[in-house]
Amino acid sequence: QQQVKQSPQSLIVQKGGISIINCAYENTAFDYFPWYQQFPGKGPALLIAIRPDVSEKKEGRFTISFNKSAKQFSLHIMDSQPGDSATYFCAASRAYYNNNDMRFGAGTRLTVKP
Amino acid sequence: NAGVTQTPKFQVLKTGQSMTLQCAQDMNHNSMYWYRQDPGMGLRLIYYSASEGTTDKGEVPNGYNVSRLNKREFSLRLESAAPSQTSVYFCASSEMGLGLNEQYFGPGTRLTVT
Numbered sequence: 219q220q221q222v223k224q225s226p227q228s229l230i231v232q233k234g235g236i237s238i239i240n241c242a243y244e245n246t247a248f249d250y251f252p253w254y255q256q257f258p259g260k261g262p263a264l265l266i267a268i269r270p271d272v273s274e275k276k277e278g279r280f281t282i283s284f285n286k287s288a289k290q291f292s293l294h295i296m297d298s299q300p301g302d303s304a305t306y307f308c309a310a311s312r313a314y315y316n317n318n319d320m321r322f323g324a325g326t327r328l329t330v331k332p
Numbered sequence: 333n334a335g336v337t338q339t340p341k342f343q344v345l346k347t348g349q350s351m352t353l354q355c356a357q358d359m360n361h362n363s364m365y366w367y368r369q370d371p372g373m374g375l376r377l378i379y380y381s382a383s384e385g386t387t388d389k390g391e392v393p394n395g396y397n398v399s400r401l402n403k404r405e406f407s408l409r410l411e412s413a414a415p416s417q418t419s420v421y422f423c424a425s426s427e428m429g430l431g432l433n434e435q436y437f438g439p440g441t442r443l444t445v446t
Contacts, residue, residue, distance in 0.1 A: 227372070251432070260376070261336070263421050296428030309372055318365075318382070318390060320435070322374035 221245055222310050224323025229331050237295040239326045241308035244289065248321075252311035253282065253293050256305045256325075265306070266293070269313060298330045333358050336438035338423050344444045346412040353441050355423030362431040363426045364406035365390075365435065368419040375422065379389060381406055413445045 224241045231237045243251075252267035268275045268282040268291065275282045281294040295302055305327050311320035336357045345351055357364065362383045367375040367390075377390030379398040379414045387398050397416060406425075410417060420442050424435040 222374075224374070259439070261424075263437065264434045267434075284395075309375075318377065318380045318388060320377070322376070324372050324374045325372050 221321040222308060222323045224326060226326060228327045229329070231236055231298045231328065233298065233300060233330055233332050235298050235330075236300045237293075237328055237330070239306055239308070239328070240290065241292065241310075241323050242288075242290045243310045243321075245310070245321075246289070246326070248310040250311050251282070251284065251291050254282075254307040254309065254311050254322075256307065258304075260287070262307060276331050289305050295328075298320045298328075300330045300332050303328055336423055336425055336436050338421075338438040338441050340441060341439070342442050344446065346446055347414060350409065350411050351408075351413065351443075353421055353423075353443075354405070355375075355407065355438060356405045357423075357425040357436070358404065359384065359425060359427070359436065360403070361425035361427045361436075362403070363408065364400065365424040365426075366396070366406070366408045367422045367424065367438070369422060370419050376407065378421075379429075385389050410443075413443075415445045418445045419422065419443060 237259045243296035251266045255265040256262040279296045284291045305325045308323040308326050339354045365380040366378040381387045381400040384403045399407045420440045423438045426435045
């Protein structure tokens with residue numbers, strides 16, 4: 219069963235626009251929510267992560283919003299740039315565990331048009 | 333530091349052939365993982381090794397075996413390849429440390445089974 223559902227599958231945004239990717243999880247034991255960025259031909263790389271003790275975390279143009287009661291979290295990319303064009307994966311796991319329970323969303327392919 | 337390295341980058345196998353995917357990390361991490369990435373499925377954990385000398389099954393272990401050769405190296409073996417094992421395989425490593433485990437991924441091996 220897919221424990222982390224991610225939408226949309228693909229997203230096209232104009233340069234300077236806001237990109238929003240949404241994820242929902244099922245397992246209430248999950249308390250660590252990272253986002254990974256993957257460029258073609260490369261492995262995923264951690265972009266930003268959040269714990270449920272905060273509702274929002276911002277790093278530069280990237281912001282995670284977290285809604286514990288709805289079991290949802292989202293990635294916002296402000297002022298999107300062509301260099302942000304990549305596939306983004308959300309994930310969820312138990313934080314203080316050895317990460318064998320990390321579950322990934324299916325991915326969102328983001329294209330930022332110049 | 334090379335981070336996580338994987339060999340080979342590409343491989344084509346015939347059904348029934350065997351092969352071993354190699355992974356090495358130079359970050360002195362205790363934990364290592366093998367994932368497969370399929371379109372629309374995100375990343376799914378095949379096997380993981382919490383520390384040298386231990387291995388455990390992940391979500392999709394059938395058809396695979398692993399060896400944690402030492403702290404640096406973690407190999408994945410396909411004994412009798414099947415077309416369903418056509419995928420991109422990623423190795424990753426992490427360190428328990430304070431508990432929040434950022435996983436560092438290798439560049440991947442693209443495997444086609446005909």
